[in-house]
Amino acid sequence: MTLPLALTFGEPAGIGPDITLAAWSRRAALDLPPFYVLGDPQALERRAKALGLNLPIATATPATAVKAFATALPVADIGIPATASPGRPDESSAAAAIGSIDRAVADVLAGRAAAVVTNPIAKSVLYKAGFTDPGHTEYLARLSFQETGDPAWPVMMLWAPEVAVVPVTIHMPFKDVPQHLTRDLIFETGRVVARDLIDRFGIAQPRIAVAGLNPHAGEDGTIGKEDNLIVKPAIERLVADGIDARGPLPADTMFHEAARKTYDVALCMYHDQALIPIKTLAFDHGVNVTLGLPFVRTSPDHGTAFDIAGSGKADPSSLVAALKLAARLAVADQRKQRKPFAALT
Structure with missing residues (x-):
């Protein structure tokens, strides 16, 4: 891969930051493809400290992420502070989560990223902030239409070996x-x-x-x-x-x-x-894949797990599987000119 994967921040109060940090810290042993996080670098630094992890975080762009990935976790600052504490979503949660998704989709459609990998969001938190889509899948389809003008028929597939x-x-x-x-x-x-x-x-x-x-x-x-x-x-x-x-x-x-x-x-x-x-x-390693979009999107097949956020108990296996599958599908995608299906009905 010549382009990195765009990894969203997810719900700041959930386990997204935990599994992101855990996955990057094991990048060599797990042979992970390069990725960068879209979000608040300071929020990730706070979570790393809470987890007792001494790991470098570097502010990066999609263009510098691949090189930075070997020695630091690359983070593209989206300019939206995420102030929520582990297990306690606050007024920054929805804006930080949605802003991260928006930037990830923009990056992949502009050819700056190979694929989108999304950390878990809390739909109940988003709904309270006025989020109108049923979930991630439908929101991604709407963003795709807004960016490309092509209607998509998004399909949620849960995949495991x-x-x-x-x-x-x-x-x-x-x-x-x-x-x-x-x-x-x-x-x-x-x-x-x-x-x-x-x-x-x-x-x-x-x-x-x-x-x-x-x-x-x-x-x-x-x-x-x-x-x-x-x-x-x-x-x-x-x-x-x-x-x-x-x-x-x-x-x-x-x-x-x-x-x-x-x-x-x-x-x-x-x-x-x-x-x-x-x-x-496949509870620990299932992957959520959105089909029917003009870009690859995968996600861990689990939720925000507020009850264990910040505890160090979160298992990154599903995120690791999502990153590896996204890289595999993105390589295949680069060989084709992709367009979503328009609805027949």
Whole structure:
């Protein structure tokens, strides 16, 4: 890689600073790609002191980050102080977190960074400050549109060597899922997944296993009609589009070891149907990947963990996995001229 990864600060009161410092301190042993942090250098220095870490922090730019990375943690100062103490978000939290994301996306779209890696944010903190997007994924898609003028169809994929899963519907009450689940939504999601598995993950013919919505995938309509009326026609449309998709499959038999060998990604109908299996199999090293954007974005697959922030107990494994995967995908991305999918609906 000739360009560094842009790592966001995340929620200043959470474990983002902790795992960032821990990852950089083990950079050689873990063979990490070069990255720089977008945020408040003084806040990182305070957190390092609280953790008892004597490590150098250097104010840097994307252009100087690669060289600086070997001897100091490069930090691009975004000009927004982060004053929150570990476990105690304050009035600076939302501004610092959002400002870091904004700069990271601007850097990667301007060609100054290879990819965006995001530390965890606290959506409840952002909502109180007027944040209107449901989460990271949707906000990144909006930033992409504002910067490029191209609409994106963002898809959240949780990836680990053991399994990759995609929830078609994400952060909504379970009672609302059947009303939001449509043939077009399933098709669009599967199409984006297939393309990015080909282009970025290097899988020539991705195999997509599609879970049913209802128990036993509806048991041919006797336990709910949605699988026959919505899920099955969407799969047929994916197949007609040349995509290797099959289902709807009973979700309770999709995730044992033998079943996982038959597909590259599981397309699930709702949040917990996707996240329970990957967090069971790969809790410490799962990675959140946003597909469908004109740039690579990964993130640790965990939250802010306010209860252990500043304690030294935070495990950087998921961040390490996110950094390594971002570098791998960015190398593949540099070989192609990327544009997001426009929505068909």
